[in-house]
Amino acid sequence: MTLIRKIKQSIKKGSKENFKNQLNQFLEKGNGINQYFQNGKTLLIMATESGHLGIVNILLQQNADVNLLNTKTGQSPIIIAIKLKKMQIIELFLSKNPNLEIIDKHSNTALTLSIENKLIDVIPKLMKKNININCHLKTGDTPLSMAIKKGLFKIVKLFLQKVNPKEKINGYSYLSIAVEYNQPEIVEHFLSLDLNPNQPNDDGTFPLLIGCLAQSYESIAALLQSGADANQIEKENGWFPLFVSVMKSNNKITKLLIEHDADIQKKTSDGSTLLHLAVKNGKLKLIQLLINGGINVNIQNSDGITPLFLAVLNNRTEIVKFLLANQANANIRTKDKLLPIDLPTNPTIKELLSDKINNQNLENNFNNQSNIFDQNDQENVNITQTMKIKNDDQKNNQIDTKKQLRLLVINNKQLTTDLKKLKRIEMGLELLIQQQNTQINILSKNLKNK
Structure with missing residues (x-):
């Protein structure tokens, strides 16, 4: 087995003594502590990936460079340690003043990965190193927007010491982002900074509307408690909070908005x-x-x-x-x-x-529909409706069933002919035919009974 392979195995297993002896042999042969291997990694990068603090410490004692990157991923040792949540190794690297502004090939930095992994004890230590918290990432986020989305209230307050809470990111206020991700504690903190709860975003949306779209009940309650206008309108589409809550079929939010005077x-x-x-x-x-x-x-x-x-x-x-x-x-x-x-x-x-x-409504409805056909198509659809709708007993006594049946058949044929001419109002004619067919069936039954 080659010396390099033995070194890699010792790193993987965390065998400190074997590694120390093998490292001495490696260096005595004229190899450098920061030498790259075919996998695009240095010994320090491999040791960091293994997560073995002792081996990392041995390499640092030999002045291994904490800023050399994995050539394939662009990750520095501290980025790797943060990604793996290796707290002791992170502390060790921070003591060596690493470059914290390095961005890997996935657009990660030491700070953004700390936020992503919710390492709330690491972030304040990074800030003490004067790390840039006002940067805009390729994802469109900032460190503050990331912290808001993750619900890191302590970190949000820390960032707001250096970031203007009224700033916007991609046209959206930080308050709107907090509402969208339903972070009521963070929402309340922003509102305590005298932010306008009705301040629109660049696209015309506003915090309360966004809350209704995201169905963020607790954040909506916080906004309303701080004086948000329950009747504010988004101008482009004419949407308003209550409309969105009904569209989302959210009874709880709808009730809350009504209780706060939504129209x-x-x-x-x-x-x-x-x-x-x-x-x-x-x-x-x-x-x-x-x-x-x-x-x-x-x-x-x-x-x-x-x-x-x-x-x-x-x-x-x-x-x-x-x-x-x-x-x-x-x-x-x-x-x-x-x-x-x-x-x-x-x-x-x-x-x-x-x-x-009542009976008159039905008769008027029939006549009004006939008038519509005349107006839309400028053709006369002469349909005579002479029958009065009464109950079965009244029909037997007052209506000449045979005459009515013949009249309905004629009208039905006339309507069928007109239907071919009046394609644009097909639905209305179908309704008339349906009504008359119903009457035919009723009268036919009456004839059979007689």
Whole structure:
């Protein structure tokens, strides 16, 4: 076995006496203590990687250079020791005044690796060596932003002795970063430094909105306690905290915002409303929370659609029941003059809606839809609706069933022909056909019974 191989084995095993003897032989042959080997490492680098303090100490006594790098990784001995969390070896290297500004091939420094590994006892010692804590890393981070993300409160306070808390990193305030990573203790500390909790970032977002996006409940509570505006709006998209909390279906944060006077009637710039969003996502508990908070159950979006209409459109039976039980108006039309009952849906929802709509509503709905076709296509779709909707007993006594059936068949054929011409309003015609087919079935049954 060659001497070099024996030395490597002694380093790996931590055999101090064998290593000392082998090192003497190595040096007596004219080799240098800082010689590089084929693996791109010096003896000190290999000893540091092994984590054996005794062997590292022997090499330092022989004046091994603490700043020579692993040629493959660019790492210095102290970076390696920090990466491996070898505290005694780190202390030993610090006593030799190493270069702490070395950046390895992965953009790590002694300081950033100490933060990454949460070595809170090492960082103050690095700072005593006048290490640069205002540097911007290739990752976009600074030492302070890294410490915030890791929740190192003690280190954050230490860094803030040399860093302006009002500074921004990549357009974001340090306060926003603390909120995003839900570090309430750090958030409270920043707020104690008289920072404006409503100060927007360069992209128009602000701490409270970021907290809602990240669902950082504790940090949101700290912001609101310090006077953050629960109704602040992000200008580009028109988003506001309560909208985001509902979008995220977070009942706890939504309740907290409402308790701090968030406006539940507010709409986004595109006309979206909180209740519509909750209905669309099918979140019944969130809907209950909003209604209990006083939101208008019949609020309409920019298309005139009510939450009830949207619930029917998405076939959400339980939500339809709840909305109707809480004064939802089934007679409100959209801008296209449609009612919730016009939508194809399941029989249970149809029955629920039918109970809320009188005969005149149905007749008007039929006529209004016919008018829409005339206006949009400038064609006359002459559909005569002569039948009055009554219960089965009334139909038997007051309606000439055979005539009505013939009329409905004719109308149905007319609608089928018109459907080919009116492609742009296909949905409306399908709704009419569906209504008439239903009436045909009812009247057909009556004929059979007779």
